[in-house]
Amino acid sequence: MFRALNEYLESIASRDPAPRSRWEILTYPGLWAVGFYRISHWLFRGNLFFLARLINHIGRMLTAIDIHPGATIGKNLFIDHGFTVIGETAEIGDDVTIYQCVTLGGTNPTNGQGGKRHPTIADGAILGSGAQILGPITVGARARVGANAVVTKDVPEGATMVGVRARQVPVDADDYQKDFMPYGTPCSEVYDPATQKLEILQCEIEQLQKRLAQLMDQRDVKGKNKRALPEVAEAPCQAEGDLFDESPETGSDQKSA
Incomplete structure (x- = not known):
């Protein structure tokens, strides 16, 4: 006992x-x-x-x-x-x-x-x-x-x-x-449910911010490509056009010849 x-x-x-x-x-x-x-x-x-x-x-x-x-x-x-x-x-x-x-x-x-x-x-x-x-x-x-x-x-x-x-x-x-x-x-705060929810929300916000930054970068890259494409395309077309276009002087000389 x-x-x-x-x-x-x-x-x-x-x-x-x-x-x-x-x-x-x-x-x-x-x-x-x-x-x-x-x-x-x-x-x-x-x-x-x-x-x-x-x-x-x-x-x-x-x-x-x-x-x-x-x-x-x-x-x-x-x-x-x-x-x-x-x-x-x-x-x-x-x-x-x-x-x-x-x-x-x-x-x-x-x-x-x-x-x-x-x-x-x-x-x-x-x-x-x-x-x-x-x-x-x-x-x-x-x-x-x-x-x-x-x-x-x-x-x-x-x-x-x-x-x-x-x-x-x-x-x-x-x-x-x-x-x-x-x-x-x-x-301890690590066991506090309110803190756990706050940490989860902060993590979600960080993920959303990263995703938003990626989308903005992709938009900027696409915008630059759209502005660059016409300049690259017009250059050869202009060069080709110079070969076939006849100036008035050239045409008159040929006719007189």
Whole structure:
């Protein structure tokens, strides 16, 4: 038990530079919320639903984090700060990081029956503050969901999702998936979708400018050729004409001869 707790504290310390010691991590509301969840989940699986909900409500009052006893959570879940909601049929893998004000929400089934209504979060995923993951979708392993993103469709493995509705950042996952990304939000400009669009537009403008310059050069070359062609053509014609044209003097001399 103590070994598992020690590994859990180490996993939190590796993702949060704020604590100076493990004792400080023991004061984190996210750690206590997960502890209350473990107890309520054990009671829930034993069909002691009222006791499970009672423990759940006590944990929510103390930590401001609401984790339904029926949710399935793997090892080393780190909930930073609080105000997070995790629904009944949500499934969370190992080493997942969730920041404040995140909701793993469910959708209302069209047939009126329960079943899988909440998302599945794979191993190593990071959910930024304010992210809303809605419905029975899957967030792939090592995926990052940026702050305030609203995700309603499956997220590929290793992808970074930002915006409302969330869209994937057009950057290869190999560029950033090796390192931990706080809040799941890329801060470098190279990962900013707005910057990506601006760079694409600048590239298109440069291409259009080059094409326009080529067309103007072709027009100038054609114009020069048109002005040069008559001079080249008239010269031999004028020379030939001189051979056959008779001046009045030449004609009169011939007649008198």
